Amino acid sequence: MTGEIAIRFDRVSKRFDEMPVLDNVSFDVRRGQAFCILGRSGAGKSITLRQMIGLMLPDSGNIFVLGENVTQLDAAGLTRIRKQVGFLFQYSALFDSISVGENVAFPLRRHTRMSGSEIQHRVGELLDQVGLEAHRHKMPSEVSGGMRKRVGLARALALDPTVLLVDEPSSGLDPVTSLEIDELLLSLKQQRGTTIVVVTHNIPSARRIGDTLAFLHEGRILETGTPQQLENSRQELVQRFMSVEGGT
Amino acid sequence: MLSAVRGLKDLFSWLGAIAWFGAKGLIQALKPPYELAEISRQIYEVGYRSMPLIAAAGFAVGAVMSMHTRASLERFGAESLIPMGLGLALIKETGPLVTALLFCGRVGAGIGAELGAMRVTEQIDALESLAVDSFKHLVVTRVVACMIALPLLTTLMNFTGIIGGYTAETVISGMSFNLYFDRALSAIDFEDYIPATGKTILFGFMIATISSYLGYHTRGGTAGVGQASTKSVVFSSILVILANVIVVKAIFFFFPGAAE
Numbered sequence: 001m002t003g004e005i006a007i008r009f010d011r012v013s014k015r016f017d018e019m020p021v022l023d024n025v026s027f028d029v030r031r032g033q034a035f036c037i038l039g040r041s042g043a044g045k046s047i048t049l050r051q052m053i054g055l056m057l058p059d060s061g062n063i064f065v066l067g068e069n070v071t072q073l074d075a076a077g078l079t080r081i082r083k084q085v086g087f088l089f090q091y092s093a094l095f096d097s098i099s100v101g102e103n104v105a106f107p108l109r110r111h112t113r114m115s116g117s118e119i120q121h122r123v124g125e126l127l128d129q130v131g132l133e134a135h136r137h138k139m140p141s142e143v144s145g146g147m148r149k150r151v152g153l154a155r156a157l158a159l160d161p162t163v164l165l166v167d168e169p170s171s172g173l174d175p176v177t178s179l180e181i182d183e184l185l186l187s188l189k190q191q192r193g194t195t196i197v198v199v200t201h202n203i204p205s206a207r208r209i210g211d212t213l214a215f216l217h218e219g220r221i222l223e224t225g226t227p228q229q230l231e232n233s234r235q236e237l238v239q240r241f242m243s244v245e246g247g248t
Numbered sequence: 249m250l251s252a253v254r255g256l257k258d259l260f261s262w263l264g265a266i267a268w269f270g271a272k273g274l275i276q277a278l279k280p281p282y283e284l285a286e287i288s289r290q291i292y293e294v295g296y297r298s299m300p301l302i303a304a305a306g307f308a309v310g311a312v313m314s315m316h317t318r319a320s321l322e323r324f325g326a327e328s329l330i331p332m333g334l335g336l337a338l339i340k341e342t343g344p345l346v347t348a349l350l351f352c353g354r355v356g357a358g359i360g361a362e363l364g365a366m367r368v369t370e371q372i373d374a375l376e377s378l379a380v381d382s383f384k385h386l387v388v389t390r391v392v393a394c395m396i397a398l399p400l401l402t403t404l405m406n407f408t409g410i411i412g413g414y415t416a417e418t419v420i421s422g423m424s425f426n427l428y429f430d431r432a433l434s435a436i437d438f439e440d441y442i443p444a445t446g447k448t449i450l451f452g453f454m455i456a457t458i459s460s461y462l463g464y465h466t467r468g469g470t471a472g473v474g475q476a477s478t479k480s481v482v483f484s485s486i487l488v489i490l491a492n493v494i495v496v497k498a499i500f501f502f503f504p505g506a507a508e
Contacts, residue, residue, distance in 0.1 A: 050373070055377065087377035095375075
């Protein structure tokens with residue numbers, strides 16, 4: 001598996017009101033790899049992630065996910081891709097009118113032929129994996145921010161995705177919860193071979209998870225490489241970012 | 249002058265966008281999957297949960313109309329026509345219009361706020377990321393539910409209005425329940441009831457479409473949600489009142505008996 005390309009950005013550009021957000025961005029994410037996109041706020045990181053499943057389309061360029069060009073897909077094609085790609089949103093984006101358990105069950109009810117009891121069993125497994133089995137009947141408003149994030153992760157994993165996209169996994173979380181989520185992502189990569197793309201500001205987290213880091217600045221990829229390579233970058237901005245936000 | 253032309257152009261472009269949004273909703277409603285579970289849930293939300301408001305309002309409107317009608321008719325010694333006048337007024341016009349306006353306030357605002365909040369908290373994007381057609385799941389289901397619920401609520405309003413009228417009348421004149429209902433329904437036939445209640449299907453479609461459009465396209469965080477909610481009530485109320493003029497004319501054209 002490793003070595004095959006799971007995601008390819010090919011000269012992708014995106015503008016908002018004539019302001020370039022992404023400018024000719026190209027990179028590859030190999031299957032089974034954890035790829036972290038770093039950069040300052042407003043650098044275009046989240047937009048990059050959203051374009052991978054067609055939540056937003058680029059103005060020019062191509063985006064290939066699992067071999068399909070997302071920019072050319074019709075609704076059925078996008079549905080096919082989205083079933084294979086999990087997405088954890090920055091603020092979890094849980095459906096607040098249904099319980100924690102029903103949030104996790106939602107994709108299973110929509111896209112599988114599992115019976116009610118099988119779905120409940122699977123929801124139990126997923127919530128257990130993120131340590132929240134005891135909270136399955138609570139409403140999203142009744143659990144903490146960290147818990148919501150973990151529920152969002154359980155929901156994103158419900159269909160056993162080949163690729164997992166994660167937007168700011170540690171934002172608003174205490175260091176311990178942040179570490180727990182990183183460990184969960186690492187175990188997914190190691191045990192299931194899931195390809196993971198993480199957008200983050202958190203350098204210690206990126207170091208823990210990432211096989212490859214890409215530094216995005218003003219819509220361009222300034223540098224791509226292993227955590228070690230980025231730390232030793234000749235680019236002053238990259239070096240400063242890695243050290244200022246750094247620590248271990 | 250130039251800004252007025254531009255404003256008019258923006259208005260037509262906005263109305264066109266809403267019309268296209270609604271037409272897309274109707275087309276999508278005919279295509280599987282039909283989202284029956286979500287439609288049922290929405291009928292419960294917009295219909296069943298509106299019943300107390302509609303019933304209470306209907307009762308009050310009926311009672312007040314009865315009191316006003318009595319004040320006018322007793323000058324001519326025509327008090328016996330009160331039930332018939334009230335029944336006709338309620339079923340032909342007051343019931344459908346008042347129900348639709350109350351529906352704009354309760355359901356239109358709710359849809360605008362709910363979809364707006366889902367947009368700004370990325371729940372709509374989350375639906376899409378889970379390979380669910382958010383338009384079909386959120387908009388189509390609400391449009392269909394409103395088109396089903398509003399005629400039923402109108403019938404409830406008509407019924408409770410007549411009860412309200414009877415209550416006001418019996419306090420003053422001691423008229424019996426059977427006599428009141430007999431007189432109230434004596435002049436009403438299906439040509440009065442069906443077109444007048446049927447038009448609320450169109451009102452339901454308009455209210456759901458406008459509110460869903462504003463909620464679905466909300467921008468600007470919580471302030472945007474508030475605006476979507478307020479605009480949903482304002483614009484759907486205005487359009488219901490304006491559309492009512494055209495629909496009544498159309499009813500008179502297609503059902504000449506309804507004009508008598």
